[in-house]
Every structure is written in C-alpha cells, then in structure tokens.
Amino acid sequence: MLQTVIIFCLGIMSVALILTFVRLIKGPDLPDRILAMDTLYINGIAVIMLFGLYLDSNLFFEAALLIAVMGFVSTVAIAKHLMRGNIIE
Amino acid sequence: MSESSWVEWVIAALLLIGSLFALIGSIGLVKLPDFFMRLHGPTKATTLGVGALVVGSMLYFSQKSGEPSLHELLITLFLFLTAPVSAHMLAKAAMHEKLRREPRTRGEPWDQ
Amino acid sequence: MSLLKRVLPHPWLSLSMLIGWQLLMNQVSAGSLIMGAILACLIPWMTNVFWPNPPRACRVDRLFLFVCRVLIDIVVANLQVAKLILGPRRELRPAFVLFPLTLEHEFSISVLASTISLTPGTVSADISADRKTLLIHGLDVGDEQALIEHIRRRYEQPLKEVFECSKR
Incomplete structure (x- = not known):
C-alpha cells in the first residue's frame, strides 16, 4: 500500500515542480525568479526524500541535507547580490 | 489490523499531507498577484510540507530498523531555521528593486 | 568559572x-x-x-513553552494560509504593517522576526535602523491594530519574559 501512496505523492510533487517552473520562466522580475528557485530546491528535497522511501534506502538523507544547505546559501547570496551589487563585502 | 499496518497508515497520511502542502505552496507561487504575496506560499506551506514528509520518512525508517532513526530531523530543523532568513533577504531585495505592488496593498514599504 | x-x-x-x-x-x-x-x-x-553577546536566558522553562506554542501555531497558520491561497484572490487584503518593538536585545528581536515569518500570513520584511520598528507584510490583514496586539500578546511578551527578565 505504501508503494502506491509514494508514487501518488511523487505525482503530486511533479505537479508542484512544474508550477514552480512556470513561475521561474514567467518571472516577471529577478526576485520572483529567486523565490521560484528557492521553492524549487525545497520541493527537490521532498522528491529526494520520497525517492529514498520508494527505494527503501537511507542513503538519500545526505543528498537532501546537502541540497538544503547549498540552496539556502545560494538564495541568500543572490538576494544579497541584488541588494548591494556584490556578495562579499 | 496489526500494529505495523497502523504505523503504515500514519506514514501514508503524513506523506500525503506533506506533498499536498508543498503543492499548495507552489499553487500560491503561481496564483497570487504580486511578489510580496507570493512570498507567503513557499516560506510557510512548502516548509511545513517538507517537514511532514521528513517526519513520515523518519517513522518509516525507525519502524523498519526497529531503532529510532532521528537524523532526518536535521533537515526539518535546518529548513525551519533558514526559511525566515531567506524570506527576509528576498523581501529586502524586492523592496530595493521597488517591485510593483498590488494597488490595494495598504501601508508603504521603506526606501532601501 | x-x-x-x-x-x-x-x-x-x-x-x-x-x-x-x-x-x-x-x-x-x-x-x-x-x-x-x-x-x-x-x-x-x-x-x-x-558571535554577538548572547542574551542570558533566565526562564528556560518558559522557552520550552514558547517553542511548543509556536510549533502548534505553525500548523494552524499553515491551514489558514492554505485556505487563503486556494480561496478567491480578490478577497485578500494585503498590507504593510509597522510593528513598534519593545524588545531591546538583538538576539531576541531576530527570534521574534523569525517567529513572525513562520506564523499566520505574515512575513517580517525589514527593521528600522534604530532597531525600534519592524516592517511586516501581511497576506490578509483585516485590522492592523488587532494584528499588532496579537503579535505583542502571543509572541513578544513570552520572549520578553524569557530573555529580558533581568532588566525589569
């Protein structure tokens, strides 16, 4: 039963990823695109966790944690770049 | 109904709730009219969605191996700590860029 | 020591x-x-x-109470935001609200700002240069004064008790 539920959840997450992708392409401004990227990586974490459950493997935890760390740093760096024109002050 | 199937139902419910919340966050991202309103969707719904998914996965691996597997909590903790920070940075960047606001928004943002 | x-x-x-x-x-x-x-x-x-000077948390038991309350609020808030997002968008009443801070320590202010960002339809957007006012964006604000009162009673007072009890 759990396998079916996981596949269904992966379907829902794909719809969510497509919706964020729509916002990423449509824009209209840079902050919108950064926000879409931010959402995209959080949804990516969700997909990876679901895939790990589907394959019954504990290995995907590190990948999810790394994506969380990298995504946060890049979001803050790009937002900072928009505000000040440079990242490292 | 045995005990393990009971746990399985809880896990399935958590996974469904989590992905539905993530979907709602993305719907908000597409549907809402201006940037500041869009900011609300991902910072809350998506964060809680991933949180619920992570708790479900934690329960699953704990039940499978028979001993508590808590390390997925780190992801939730990290997301809950960082979501307000990135929302704050994005809001500041948007105010700096003087993005278009919905005309009915009351109050004024500050000049950066 | x-x-x-x-x-x-x-x-x-x-x-x-x-x-x-x-x-x-x-x-x-x-x-x-x-x-x-x-x-x-x-x-x-x-x-x-x-690291900035850490504040002295003198009421750790209150801190636990506060964390539990915020966790419950996050879940409730998410249900509300989900309803707002799925509902008709013409009825939303977005607003920028100025929140006059009574907290003084930087650390407790940042905890309050993060809490505001995580709970019902509000995101803290900016803080004034003199650390006295917080700019909040609300997704659906009916009454600004009621929102300010709510945040003050529910989040700011407990934080004041936890972190700034020695000053009173």
Whole structure:
C-alpha cells in the first residue's frame, strides 16, 4: 500500500515542480525568479526524500541535507547580490 | 489490523499531507498577484510540507530498523531555521528593486 | 568559572552542536560522542569573534513553552494560509504593517522576526535602523491594530519574559 501512496505523492510533487517552473520562466522580475528557485530546491528535497522511501534506502538523507544547505546559501547570496551589487563585502 | 499496518497508515497520511502542502505552496507561487504575496506560499506551506514528509520518512525508517532513526530531523530543523532568513533577504531585495505592488496593498514599504 | 568560560564560551551552542552531531551520525556511541565533544568545543572557540553577546536566558522553562506554542501555531497558520491561497484572490487584503518593538536585545528581536515569518500570513520584511520598528507584510490583514496586539500578546511578551527578565 505504501508503494502506491509514494508514487501518488511523487505525482503530486511533479505537479508542484512544474508550477514552480512556470513561475521561474514567467518571472516577471529577478526576485520572483529567486523565490521560484528557492521553492524549487525545497520541493527537490521532498522528491529526494520520497525517492529514498520508494527505494527503501537511507542513503538519500545526505543528498537532501546537502541540497538544503547549498540552496539556502545560494538564495541568500543572490538576494544579497541584488541588494548591494556584490556578495562579499 | 496489526500494529505495523497502523504505523503504515500514519506514514501514508503524513506523506500525503506533506506533498499536498508543498503543492499548495507552489499553487500560491503561481496564483497570487504580486511578489510580496507570493512570498507567503513557499516560506510557510512548502516548509511545513517538507517537514511532514521528513517526519513520515523518519517513522518509516525507525519502524523498519526497529531503532529510532532521528537524523532526518536535521533537515526539518535546518529548513525551519533558514526559511525566515531567506524570506527576509528576498523581501529586502524586492523592496530595493521597488517591485510593483498590488494597488490595494495598504501601508508603504521603506526606501532601501 | 573563568576557565569554563574560556573553554566553553557558548555552552548552549556547544550542547546543541553535540546533539546535532549525534543526530548526523544517527547513533550514540563512544566514538561519536568523543568526536562530537571535540567539535562542540573547537567550533564555538574558533568562531567566538563572530558571535554577538548572547542574551542570558533566565526562564528556560518558559522557552520550552514558547517553542511548543509556536510549533502548534505553525500548523494552524499553515491551514489558514492554505485556505487563503486556494480561496478567491480578490478577497485578500494585503498590507504593510509597522510593528513598534519593545524588545531591546538583538538576539531576541531576530527570534521574534523569525517567529513572525513562520506564523499566520505574515512575513517580517525589514527593521528600522534604530532597531525600534519592524516592517511586516501581511497576506490578509483585516485590522492592523488587532494584528499588532496579537503579535505583542502571543509572541513578544513570552520572549520578553524569557530573555529580558533581568532588566525589569
């Protein structure tokens, strides 16, 4: 039963990823695109966790944690770049 | 109904709730009219969605191996700590860029 | 006391790093405990320069109460935001609200700002240069004054009790 539920959840997450992708392409401004990227990586974490459950493997935890760390740093760096024109002050 | 199937139902419910919340966050991202309103969707719904998914996965691996597997909590903790920070940075960047606001928004943002 | 202060400048940070390391290893063994203890001593010591003066949390029991309340609020808030997002968007009433802060310490202000960002339809957007006013964006604000009162009663007062009790 759990396998079916996981596949269904992966379907829902794909719809969510497509919706964020729509916002990423449509824009209209840079902050919108950064926000879409931010959402995209959080949804990516969700997909990876679901895939790990589907394959019954504990290995995907590190990948999810790394994506969380990298995504946060890049979001803050790009937002900072928009505000000040440079990242490292 | 045995005990393990009971746990399985809880896990399935958590996974469904989590992905539905993530979907709602993305719907908000597409549907809402201006940037500041869009900011609300991902910072809350998506964060809680991933949180619920992570708790479900934690329960699953704990039940499978028979001993508590808590390390997925780190992801939730990290997301809950960082979501307000990135929302704050994005809001500041948007105010700096003087993005278009919905005309009915009351109050004024500050000049950066 | 001073030796302890030099070895462990931030005891709470060290404790949370030790627990975090055990979580990362996903087990509690002698090896991971020793490695965690070494890291928990070294990293706060090496990054000591970057840390602002930590506030003295004098009511730790209240802090736990506060965390539980915020966690419950996050779940309730998410149901509300989900309803707002799925509902008709013509009925939303977005607003920028100025929140006059009564907290004084930078750390407690940032905790309050994060709490506001995580709970019902509000995101803290900016803080004034003199650290006295917080700019909040609300997704659906009916009454600005009621929102300010709500935040003050529910989040700011408990934080004041936890972190700034010595000043009163």
